[in-house]
Amino acid sequence: MTEQAHHTPTTRRGILFGAAAVSAGALLTACTSNESNGRAATSDDRQAGGLDDKPGKHVTIGFAGPQADHGWLNAINVNAKSRARRYKDVTLEITEGSNDTAQQIGQIETLINKKVDVLVILPADGKALTQVGLKAMRAGIPVVNLDRVFAPPQAYRCWIGGDNYGMGLNAGHYIGEQLKDKKHATVVELAGIDNLELTRQRTKGFDDALKNYPHIEKVGRQAAEFTVESGQSKMAGLLQAHPSFDALWNHDDDQGVGAERAIEQAGRDGFLMVGGAGSRKAMDTIKAGDSVLKATVLYPPTMSASAIDLARALAQGKGIGGMAELEIPASLTLYSAVVTKDNVDDYLPTGFH
Incomplete structure (x- = not known):
């Protein structure tokens, strides 16, 4: 009250x-x-x-x-x-x-x-x-x-x-619902700057949401720096470390531009990507429907x-x-x-x- x-x-x-x-x-x-x-x-x-x-x-x-x-x-x-x-x-x-x-x-x-x-x-x-x-x-x-x-x-x-916690929570619930019919699913996370409280809150919300979907396992996480360049290099590392996964939660649409470049260069698909913040480029990509990027969570x-x-x-x-x-x-x-x-x-x- x-x-x-x-x-x-x-x-x-x-x-x-x-x-x-x-x-x-x-x-x-x-x-x-x-x-x-x-x-x-x-x-x-x-x-x-x-x-x-x-x-x-x-x-x-x-x-x-x-x-x-x-x-x-x-x-x-x-x-x-x-x-x-x-x-x-x-x-x-x-x-x-x-x-x-x-x-x-x-x-x-x-x-x-x-x-x-x-x-x-x-x-x-x-x-x-x-x-x-x-x-x-x-x-x-x-x-x-x-x-x-x-x-x-x-x-x-x-x-x-x-609502940084809400961003992660809603990203996790969206991914959970998309993968609810898969017996065992794996996800990876491309976070922002790790020493910021907002990054920790976005990760906590995401992890809390996944608790509602016990068949989904988070198998990898890399922290980037909210820049295109860091998104590309850290995503390349995730792709190399994990030959397959079902979903990616990316905290920031600016670094997501770099993440998409790394995904294209690696020739990878077969998973869905959820971004964060709500850039016009991300929304245009979602509308076109020709990318792994299927959603973005607004800030x-x-x-x-x-x-x-x-x-x-x-x-x-x-x-x-x-x-x-x-x-x-x-x-x-x-x-x-x-x-x-x-x-x-x-x-x-x-x-x-």
Whole structure:
């Protein structure tokens, strides 16, 4: 059971530090769209509904995003910018984006000094940037913490992000159902960077799902680095070590490009591949149906568009349409949908390059 905040007149700083935590697992469309058909779309592809999009008090949102050195990270920046353009009452102050913690801290402190109304931050390192999140909150600037979480909840007003455990869980269930009629099946895993908590969560979810399918055995695992080159070299190693297997779970569609190259070079088929994140290339390949890649599990970069919605709502004192509470939730975990040939057309607009 979650505790809900009482709506009482208070200071801005009191709202930031006194709001009770409300956890909410939600589809992205639940907080950003009035559409009832469940179709996923980018921020430019659908009306900016769900949250009240009638023009209100002008809001300046500071956005401290990542360095766009990966397809998913670039999509984070693109979705935030395009969403902000939908609102006539929003000005977006954007930093250059950095994976260097000291540089990003300096950029965020500049936004604090500019007295922006609200901050949206995807930290290069959540723990390392906790103090600057706390600094903003103490200055009365609400923080929407995007994906990589700050250490204590006091450093942000609202967290929104993906479900790494759910990615692995849903990948495992999909593979399990595809192989349920095989008496003894084997799978291999091409993970991401092993010292990241997100990688460990994706593996744990996958392993937990496979417990429901005792006839399936995971026989191999290699950790890559979320790059095309590492995906190709590590997949080549898996293929060499395992002359046959029935399924492959690959954590990331960018490194999956390299994995597919290794598979083609080895002339291998006879197994199914499930990717992760939801790139446009992966979705196009799934739709074409001429590859071992049969599905990808989403980690939606459109979360940054929703973060802009939430930041605007915080600054204007609004809640989320379709929810009874007067305040926005303290936490929103996005669902990791499995995209297959059957539903790929619904998700194509969200695919990132």
